[in-house]
Amino acid sequence: MSALEIAARLVYLGAAVCFVLGLHLMRSPATARRGNLLSAAGMTAAIAVTIALLAAGGTAAEGGDVSVSGWAWVALISGLVVGSVAGLVSARRVQMTAMPQLVSIFNAVGGGAAALVGIVDFVRLSGEGAAITASFSIPVVLDVIIGSVTFSGSLIAAGKLQGWISGAPITFRGSRALNIFSAVVALAGGAGLVWGQGNAYLLAAVIVGALAFGVLMVLPIGGADMPVVISLLNAFTGLAVAMAGFVIGNQILIIAGALVGASGTILTKLMADAMNRSVIAIMIGGFGTGDGAGGEAVAGVAGADVRRVDADDVAIQLAYATKVIIVPGYGLAAAQAQRECGELGALLTERGITVLYAIHPVAGRMPGHMNVLLAEADVPYTQLIEMEEINPEFATCDVALVVGANDVTNPAARRTGNAISGMPILDVDKARSVVVIKRSLGHGYAGLDNELYGQPQTGMLFADAKKGLAQVLAAVKTLVA
Amino acid sequence: MTSDLLSDLGLFVLAVLVGFEVISKIPATLHTPMMSGANAIHGVVVVGAVIIAGLADDPFAYVLTFVAAAFAAMNVVGGYVVTDRMLGMFKARPSRPAAADQPSAPTQETAR
Numbered sequence: 001m002s003a004l005e006i007a008a009r010l011v012y013l014g015a016a017v018c019f020v021l022g023l024h025l026m027r028s029p030a031t032a033r034r035g036n037l038l039s040a041a042g043m044t045a046a047i048a049v050t051i052a053l054l055a056a057g058g059t060a061a062e063g064g065d066v067s068v069s070g071w072a073w074v075a076l077i078s079g080l081v082v083g084s085v086a087g088l089v090s091a092r093r094v095q096m097t098a099m100p101q102l103v104s105i106f107n108a109v110g111g112g113a114a115a116l117v118g119i120v121d122f123v124r125l126s127g128e129g130a131a132i133t134a135s136f137s138i139p140v141v142l143d144v145i146i147g148s149v150t151f152s153g154s155l156i157a158a159g160k161l162q163g164w165i166s167g168a169p170i171t172f173r174g175s176r177a178l179n180i181f182s183a184v185v186a187l188a189g190g191a192g193l194v195w196g197q198g199n200a201y202l203l204a205a206v207i208v209g210a211l212a213f214g215v216l217m218v219l220p221i222g223g224a225d226m227p228v229v230i231s232l233l234n235a236f237t238g239l240a241v242a243m244a245g246f247v248i249g250n251q252i253l254i255i256a257g258a259l260v261g262a263s264g265t266i267l268t269k270l271m272a273d274a275m276n277r278s279v280i281a282i283m284i285g286g287f288g289t290g291d292g293a294g295g296e297a298v299a300g301v302a303g304a305d306v307r308r309v310d311a312d313d314v315a316i317q318l319a320y321a322t323k324v325i326i327v328p329g330y331g332l333a334a335a336q337a338q339r340e341c342g343e344l345g346a347l348l349t350e351r352g353i354t355v356l357y358a359i360h361p362v363a364g365r366m367p368g369h370m371n372v373l374l375a376e377a378d379v380p381y382t383q384l385i386e387m388e389e390i391n392p393e394f395a396t397c398d399v400a401l402v403v404g405a406n407d408v409t410n411p412a413a414r415r416t417g418n419a420i421s422g423m424p425i426l427d428v429d430k431a432r433s434v435v436v437i438k439r440s441l442g443h444g445y446a447g448l449d450n451e452l453y454g455q456p457q458t459g460m461l462f463a464d465a466k467k468g469l470a471q472v473l474a475a476v477k478t479l480v481a
Numbered sequence: 482m483t484s485d486l487l488s489d490l491g492l493f494v495l496a497v498l499v500g501f502e503v504i505s506k507i508p509a510t511l512h513t514p515m516m517s518g519a520n521a522i523h524g525v526v527v528v529g530a531v532i533i534a535g536l537a538d539d540p541f542a543y544v545l546t547f548v549a550a551a552f553a554a555m556n557v558v559g560g561y562v563v564t565d566r567m568l569g570m571f572k573a574r575p576s577r578p579a580a581a582d583q584p585s586a587p588t589q590e591t592a593r
Contacts, residue, residue, distance in 0.1 A: 016496075019522050023503045026515045029571040036518050036568055040561040043525060047557075050531045057535075068535050075543040076534035079550025080527070086551070087559025091566065099563070103517050106559050109552035110523045116549035117529035124536055135486050234520055241526045242496075246489055248532050254489055255496045256525040262500025263519045267512060361509050368512030375570035386509050 004056050011049040012252040018042025019256055023263065029381050046252050083109075096376040097336050100369065101161045104230050107237050108154035114240035114257075115147025118247045119203065126198020134194055136247065141190035143243035144203070145210045148186075150236040152214030157229050160218070167223025179216035185209030217283065224330075225282045227362065227369070228271045232279065235264025274361035276423035306441065309459035311468070314401075314435050315475030318344075321398035323354040325390065327426055328370055329363055331404015331438060332465045340469035341403060342377030347476055349383075356397075357383050358390040358426050360408040391427045400431035402452075404438060404465045410450045419448055434458040437468040514567045521560025527553035 025035025159165035186209030238260030245253025363370040530550040
């Protein structure tokens, strides 16, 4: 082992420590940013030392002096530059509401890169006619399958969130059978590679089968389940990267990939629990609706006995309250009303009113997405309270202002025998007075009437979240001016 | 099974356990930045792209190397930048009245 190789191993170790500490620092908003920078510093060091190794010609698995060809340098450097610029520009420009799509796209390219690393190394070795052992071919097959599934699946997920592909579950005659067929092709091709020799056709079958499987796996899943899917695919990419590490015998890939695989798995589980569904049920799909549940007319079973209120009523209630809890939901994110919401909260806070935001774990489109949206609107994170902590507070608040949240506030979840039974909900119905800003009495994702809307203390302000909040904001301002 | 493979497997399992341990303590408030930060970490596959560049010796491999490097670099750079942008928005300002000087145009952080 040359001195440079020893140095590289030590830098990799340091980078792994940076990744773990970086994630550890994400426990508190006060230190999270430092943690991210620490993680990025570790990453930069790991990449730099690898490039130095390449320049010294010492990276080949066999440890020999392989001189890197000029074209390889051109390919590598131009690839790094193009990718970095694309990543930088898209990360700077993206709207906060479009964050889940972007994360999904980064996830896709990460999985794709992991698969490509495995493919290149396999093609090279099989081209040399070298004997391919199972301890090499098994990780290659896993890498290529997981990476390809993640690549195509994440692109479909991003397309659904962006609205390029319908958010509704897409199934067609024989789609399930086709999905199973594609999985069988990928697995059979993989088995052939493990037992047979390196064969380009088998490898192609694995890639095509896995890509098709990724598409067919995500298409039938409704838009509202996308958060769980993205989190799961994130875990998959981690695994694919770890497998790529096994293929090329690089430990930093193994460590970092395993870390991300574990973190993604935990997050997926937390998300699914918060929706009271199993991960399996979500992945089988075909359940639930898209999230563009449009502006149905004001109707519904509870339509007869709901109490309508207008923006002025709401403003008076809010301006003379001592404690207000705002419950932001998907409707707020969809209408991009986080700024109006933040302004209203700030105005009330300024008047000495206690303002808290009740955050259900699955509000928004990714776990914790709502926190990011509200943080963007300059809502102090000390006002963002998670479900377990805020629930006892509802009984002591004057007004609960629900903005575009439906299923997560439905008291029916406390009873057995309906679609959301047992789902953890926000105890909005315990508040002295409730105002719901919502476009219509249309159903949420679970397709249930919300019993909250029929309760005597509840007033409905029928409006788009952005317009409704703007009206209330204006009314409060004239009231207190 | 070679000893190299066994020690790699050991590393893998330990890293998985560390991952579980570290992540399960992160509050829901930070789940999105955390997911995005973890996303950036799997961009470490850029190291893999550098290594395969050293092994590539025909046009097909050069093209794949280019694509792998571009994908991985996009993942790592984009992932860290977007996470930093998100985390920069988490500010603790419990008392300062800020409503008056809040511009409603979303330009604040795009200029960063």
